[in-house]
Amino acid sequence: MNEITPAAEHHYDGPGALPVADVPHKARLTDTDPQAARRAERQVTFMFILAILLFIAFIVAYIAVDKNTVVYIPVFGEVGASTMLLGLTLGLGAFLIGAAAIQWAKKLMPDVEVVQERHEMASPESADHEALDAYTRGKTESGFAQYKMIRRTLIGAMALFPIPLVVILRDLWVTPPGSPGPATILSHTLWRKGSRIVVDGTYQPLKASDLPVGGMISAVPADLPAVEDATGNLDARGKAAIVVVRMAPNEIVSQQGTNWDYQGILAFSKICTHAGCPISLYEQRTHHLLCPCHQSTFDLADGGAVVFGPAARPMPQLPIGVDAEGYLVAQADFAVPIGPSFWERG
Amino acid sequence: MKFLAVRRRSPIVGVALLLLALIGIGAGYAAVVSARPAEAAAVNGLQNQVQQGKELYLAGCSSCHGLQAQGTSQGPSLIGVGAAAVDFQVGTGRMPLAAPGAQAMRRTPQYTQDQIDQMAAYIASLAPGPQIPTAQDLSYQGADTAEGGVLFRTNCSQCHQAAGQGGALTYGKYAPSLMQANARQIYEAMLTGPQSMPVFSNGTLNTKDKQAIIKYITAMQQSSNPGGLSLGRLGPVAEGLFLWTAVFAALILVAIWIGIKAR
Structure with a gap:
């Protein structure tokens, strides 16, 4: 079994005879024509020499070409000269070594068909016995059947082993002692009655007249920068980010609460209720807010209802109004937790 | 001054003063008159621009946007969209629309900048809107x-x-x-x-x-x-797609070459 025999010496005519044994050997051009063999030799040598030159070129390019040089190459456009040269020389050089080796093997190395028979699929009977013996010996020597207490406690220990790994998942969110639990923290944002709505990035407060019909802007509560400075993290931003849009009041079909808009200006959470991606793909003509992650689509003219995609809850709406100076403010915090669902959420 | 004081009653002074006054009045009148045509030309120019813009609008846009730019079932109203909207839509070749569809595409502009300015002036004259x-x-x-x-x-x-x-x-x-x-x-x-x-x-x-x-x-x-082909700068998705199509195709070709029996 498994030994390799040249096909020429292999004579087998029984059932399942290999067709290769019947194919007459055909000599290659390089076997019959010495000139062709020399040509193949030259080809292989040439490829190896080219590889040598490319590796030298790589070293030269690495030392000589400044890494900030930019060159224009058609199709590729403006590219870094150094990256381009290093990639081309090293890649082409490595490819040529492989190509030369294959050409060498195909044209010059001995060309003999060989037959190698498959070994049997089933393992030999002796191996089966060996395995069974080992199992039986282990069973009797360890006394697994004999020591009942040991067996049961072992099973108990193994069953409990994964439980601690599950329990520690609960503390992925570490809250300082005395602070409210994760469910409470997730359910409340920075928004509260009278929080001014400011443009995200410039932190300019907004008046109703600043936002035209068809307009949209990403916004945050005015006290967010101070909170971020104090906490040093983005938790508050992750919950309080909103998009403010304006549509003609008669285009609003429904809202999550009575008079939660201000003259057609509506504020919705920016955090998708499916997987928590921040979304501001707002199509002003259809009033659809589209999530780029999984294509959940919310109709902001219809109370943020889900019109497409995997999101299960409407986009939470923030009730807004104006303060004494005419700036847009929140009437209250979100009525429902923002973002994706979580265990303790009702 | 003595020179002038002695000669102020000379008969020639009257003639000279009269001449001076006439020149002054003439120059003043000329200044006023020459200023007026400039203003008038500006007003006329704007009216001309609006008029020419209206003609271009009626010829090229009114079939969808309506004869008074009031909008039809084929196109939205342009009243109040402002000159900036016209300059953007026509200047990027999105309007006139090449074919009805989900979205107008960027094309070579179909109008010259002068014509676009005329249409923008016409649309801006209908109602106030964003300026260029x-x-x-x-x-x-x-x-x-x-x-x-x-x-x-x-x-x-x-x-x-x-x-x-x-x-x-x-x-x-x-x-x-x-x-x-x-x-x-x-x-x-x-x-x-x-x-x-x-x-x-x-x-x-x-x-x-x-x-x-x-x-x-x-x-x-x-x-x-700096890294070579940008592949639309879309990141790993485009790069992965390139690997799984172009690079894999090249590798398959190499594998086929390896497998071909030498002659």
């Missing part, structure tokens, strides 16, 4: 690229992609790539909210903020690709 940004509005060179980046990533990147390459919206609509857009077009797009894009008025993003965004987009347009 001035050269001062568009002087973005001193703006803060980093601030523009913050505003772009907050408000623009989710449709136009972080590198401004554009992306898909719903039902065949898409946010176009920003690589062809110039400062004026970017400014006008923010101001007017073409097609699905929301309006970013000067109340929400002021001129300085808009200039910063333009500076950021310009920086992306001008940046080279």
Whole structure:
């Protein structure tokens, strides 16, 4: 079994005879024509020499070409000269070594068909016995059947082993002692009655007249920068980010609460209720807010209802109004937790 | 002075004074009269521009937007969209519409800038709307690229992609790539909210903020690709697709070559 025999010496005519044994050997051009063999030799040598030159070129390019040089190459456009040269020389050089080796093997190395028979699929009977013996010996020597207490406690220990790994998942969110639990923290944002709505990035407060019909802007509560400075993290931003849009009041079909808009200006959470991606793909003509992650689509003219995609809850709406100076403010915090669902959420 | 005092009663003085007065009146009248035609020409020019714009509008746009720009079932009303909207839509070749569909595509403009200005003047004459940004509005060179980046990533990147390459919206609509857009077009797009894009008025993003965004987009347009082929700057998805198609095809060809029996 498994030994390799040249096909020429292999004579087998029984059932399942290999067709290769019947194919007459055909000599290659390089076997019959010495000139062709020399040509193949030259080809292989040439490829190896080219590889040598490319590796030298790589070293030269690495030392000589400044890494900030930019060159224009058609199709590729403006590219870094150094990256381009290093990639081309090293890649082409490595490819040529492989190509030369294959050409060498195909044209010059001995060309003999060989037959190698498959070994049997089933393992030999002796191996089966060996395995069974080992199992039986282990069973009797360890006394697994004999020591009942040991067996049961072992099973108990193994069953409990994964439980601690599950329990520690609960503390992925570490809250300082005395602070409210994760469910409470997730359910409340920075928004509260009278929080001014400011443009995200410039932190300019907004008046109703600043936002035209068809307009949209990403916004945050005015006290967010101070909170971020104090906490040093983005938790508050992750919950309080909103998009403010304006549509003609008669285009609003429904809202999550009575008079939660201000003259057609509506504020919705920016955090998708499916997987928590921040979304501001707002199509002003259809009033659809589209999530780029999984294509959940919310109709902001219809109370943020889900019109497409995997999101299960409407986009939470923030009730807004104006303060004494005419700036847009929140009437209250979100009525429902923002973002994706979580265990303790009702 | 003595010289003048002695001769002030000379008969020639009267004639000289009369002549001086006549010249003064003549010059004054000429100045007033010559100023008036200039003003009149400006008013006439604007009226001409509006009139010519109306003629272009009636010929090229009214079949969809209506004879009074009131809008039809084929196209929206243009009353109050302002000169900036006309300059953007016609100046980027999106209007006149090449074919009905989910979205108008950027094309070579079909009108000259003079004609676009005339149509813009006509539409602006119907109702007040956003004006074409001035050269001062568009002087973005001193703006803060980093601030523009913050505003772009907050408000623009989710449709136009972080590198401004554009992306898909719903039902065949898409946010176009920003690589062809110039400062004026970017400014006008923010101001007017073409097609699905929301309006970013000067109340929400002021001129300085808009200039910063333009500076950021310009920086992306001008940046080279140090790593080689950009593949649309879409990141791992485009790169993975390239590997699984182009590179795998090349590897399969090599495998076929290895397998071919030498002759």
